[in-house]
Amino acid sequence: SMGKDEVLRGKLVCLRDIPLYKSFVEGWPQVEAFQARHDDLLIATYPKSGTTWLSEILDAIYNDGNVEKCRRDAIYNRVPFLEFNAPAIPSGVELLEKTPSPRLVKTHLPVHLLPASFQEKDCKVIYMARNAKDVVVSYYYFYQMAKIHPDPGTLSEFLQAFMDGKVPVASIPTPASPQDPRREVQKILQFLGKEVAEERVAKILHHTSFQEMKKNPTANYETMPTALMDHSLSPFMRKGISGDWKNHFTVAQNEHFDHHYQQHMAGSDLCFQMEA
Numbered sequence: 469s470m471g472k473d474e475v476l477r478g479k480l481v482c483l484r485d486i487p488l489y490k491s492f493v494e495g496w497p498q499v500e501a502f503q504a505r506h507d508d509l510l511i512a513t514y515p516k517s518g519t520t521w522l523s524e525i526l527d528a529i530y531n532d533g534n535v536e537k538c539r540r541d542a543i544y545n546r547v548p549f550l551e552f553n554a555p556a557i558p559s560g561v562e563l564l565e566k567t568p569s570p571r572l573v574k575t576h577l578p579v580h581l582l583p584a585s586f587q588e589k590d591c592k593v594i595y596m597a598r599n600a601k602d603v604v605v606s607y608y609y610f611y612q613m614a615k616i617h618p619d620p621g622t623l624s625e626f627l628q629a630f631m632d633g634k635v636p637v638a639s640i641p642t643p644a645s646p647q648d649p650r651r652e653v654q655k656i657l658q659f660l661g662k663e664v665a666e667e668r669v670a671k672i673l674h675h676t677s678f679q680e681m682k683k684n685p686t687a688n689y690e691t692m693p694t695a696l697m698d699h700s701l702s703p704f705m706r707k708g709i710s711g712d713w714k715n716h717f718t719v720a721q722n723e724h725f726d727h728h729y730q731q732h733m734a735g736s737d738l739c740f741q742m743e744a
């Protein structure tokens with residue numbers, strides 16, 4: 469198995485048709501054989517789409533709005549990352565096997581690579597997406613601080629790699645980030661068939677606000693080893709807004725991106741809000 473040095477700034481490798489971290493591919497047999505349980509809830513997103521935010525909301529809902537209980541452990545232990553595998557840290561599958569039901573499971577895998585058992589057990593899935601321009605900017609900063617990634621180069625180079633499908637997990641994200649968190653939480657409660665009292669919902673909304681999560685060590689990834697995530701390069705809880713791409717894209721980059729996006733998304737009726 470791999471040492472830490474091989475993971476840091478290592479080259480991506482291909483798993484079927486998607487670029488992925490070498491250590492994740494090494495752990496793939498365990499992921500493929502993963503046994504879902506009927507009451508697992510899968511949180512599926514493209515990276516940098518607000519996965520941690522949605523995970524914190526769901527853990528708070530699963531604890532009936534007793535948000536203090538969400539501080540019991542780091543978010544990556546409360547909501548294990550299915551395909552995660554790196555030296556010296558428990559893999560997602562290892563964590564999940566030890567997690568009592570009902571489990572929350574995070575994944576960035578495209579649907580065709582999901583372990584078959586999720587479908588066999590008819591598990592519920594919440595898929596969330598964010599506009600691609602803010603995703604790519606967020607991802608650029610994440611590449612810098614999370615050293616499992618290769619060096620991102622310049623923003624211009626990174627944009628091209630993103631458009632070429634050369635970043636995990638390749639394709640541009642599809643369906644919308646919670647624009648109105650209260651409405652989105654109500655939708656989730658309805659989907660789960662769960663009732664949470666109004667004042668508890670207010671607590672959940674406060675607990676999962678950007679400002680609160682940014683200072684919460686069980687939500688902000690600051691408990692990860694610095695060798696893997698260096699928050700001094702860019703904090704995980706970076707800005708938490710829509711439209712930051714405007715501070716980064718040149719006019720030419722924006723036109724190029726729009727052109728690529730229109731080709732890529734032709735035929736899709738998905739519509740994203742591109743700014744607040």
Ligand code: A3P
Pocket residue numbers: 513514515516517518519520521602605606607609676677678679681704705706707708709712
């Ligand atoms: P930015 O880099 O644009 O700030 P993921 O969890 O999928 O990796 O996504 C990380 C992105 O979600 C980061 O975006 C992060 O700041 C943002 N985020 C996390 N928690 C948030 C919250 N409670 N409210 C708004 N944005 C949040």
